[in-house]
Amino acid sequence: MGNKATNTSVQIETLKERGLNLDYEEAKIKEFLLDIGYYRLGFYWHHFEIDNDHNFAKDSKLSDVIALYYLDVDLRTILLRYLNRIEIHFRTKVVYYVSNKFKTSPAWFADDKIVNNSFIHNTPYKTSMLHRVYTPDFISNNKTLKKHHLNNPEDTYAPAWKALEFFTFGVLLNLFKNIRDENIKKRVTESLGILNPNKFENLMSTVVLIRNICSHGDVLYDFKTPRGLSVVPGINFEGSDRSSLNACIKVIAYLLEHISENRKNDFLKEIDDLFTKNFNNETIKEIINDKINYK
Numbered sequence: 001m002g003n004k005a006t007n008t009s010v011q012i013e014t015l016k017e018r019g020l021n022l023d024y025e026e027a028k029i030k031e032f033l034l035d036i037g038y039y040r041l042g043f044y045w046h047h048f049e050i051d052n053d054h055n056f057a058k059d060s061k062l063s064d065v066i067a068l069y070y071l072d073v074d075l076r077t078i079l080l081r082y083l084n085r086i087e088i089h090f091r092t093k094v095v096y097y098v099s100n101k102f103k104t105s106p107a108w109f110a111d112d113k114i115v116n117n118s119f120i121h122n123t124p125y126k127t128s129m130l131h132r133v134y135t136p137d138f139i140s141n142n143k144t145l146k147k148h149h150l151n152n153p154e155d156t157y158a159p160a161w162k163a164l165e166f167f168t169f170g171v172l173l174n175l176f177k178n179i180r181d182e183n184i185k186k187r188v189t190e191s192l193g194i195l196n197p198n199k200f201e202n203l204m205s206t207v208v209l210i211r212n213i214c215s216h217g218d219v220l221y222d223f224k225t226p227r228g229l230s231v232v233p234g235i236n237f238e239g240s241d242r243s244s245l246n247a248c249i250k251v252i253a254y255l256l257e258h259i260s261e262n263r264k265n266d267f268l269k270e271i272d273d274l275f276t277k278n279f280n281n282e283t284i285k286e287i288i289n290d291k292i293n294y295k
Contacts, residue, residue: 106159
């Protein structure tokens with residue numbers, strides 16, 4: 001679209017000129033463009049482009065672009081539901097184990113004897129994670145915290161079992177990394193089947209990243225991890241592949257298994273059903289095989 005807005009008629013002509021087979025009636029094409037958007041669909045027809053001028057490979061079809069878009073939507077929907085289960089389990093274990101170990105410090109996430117200084121305290125050059133998160137808006141936007149501070153005006157922070165419910169997954173993981181007591185961290189990681197906290201942090205960082213992609217509607221099908229996933233007994237990666245979305249699916253399934261065997265089985269069935277349903281489209285099947293690495 002460049003730097004100038006265009007209407008659907010111009011967008012359709014542009015796609016024709018670039019060689020995309022618009023294998024729908026014009027009214028339906030306009031419906032897609034006004035529903036999903038030309039710019040967002042570009043994230044998916046990018047896969048079919050062959051040069052910097054955005055020309056399309058021979059036989060590229062709009063129906064395949066739309067199928068790829070909906071594969072991504074359905075995949076995000078499935079992943080988000082099961083990632084939410086992992087997030088809740090992780091949050092519960094962190095709150096439970098740390099709060100019961102340090103009963104005299106209910107707001108232990110702000111206690112520098114329990115959590116590293118860098119998470120809690122500002123420096124001349126950087127605002128701490130806690131100060132960026134636990135703001136007046138954070139309190140007022142969450143009625144449980146708002147009520148707590150109205151009833152307890154002397155408290156700088158609410159107890160962990162209240163406050164951490166409203167920390168994002170990413171902030172929660174950051175807090176976990178900064179807990180000083182390694183034995184407590186091991187109790188949390190072992191509840192999810194991982195003995196080494198460093199490997200747990202590696203895997204969970206990717207889980208958080210995928211969670212954010214799903215929540216914000218970013219492109220998922222061609223996801224690659226920023227760094228290789230840690231090797232853990234029980235996660236059977238495909239050969240040397242420790243960065244594809246399929247490798248991440250294996251990690252998610254492994255974590256779910258240690259929460260509920262039934263949820264793991266449900267998750268894998270939904271994933272397999274989704275991909276199998278799309279195997280009748282050879283173009284999408286190739287993307288699932290080659291990009292997602294799901295065979």
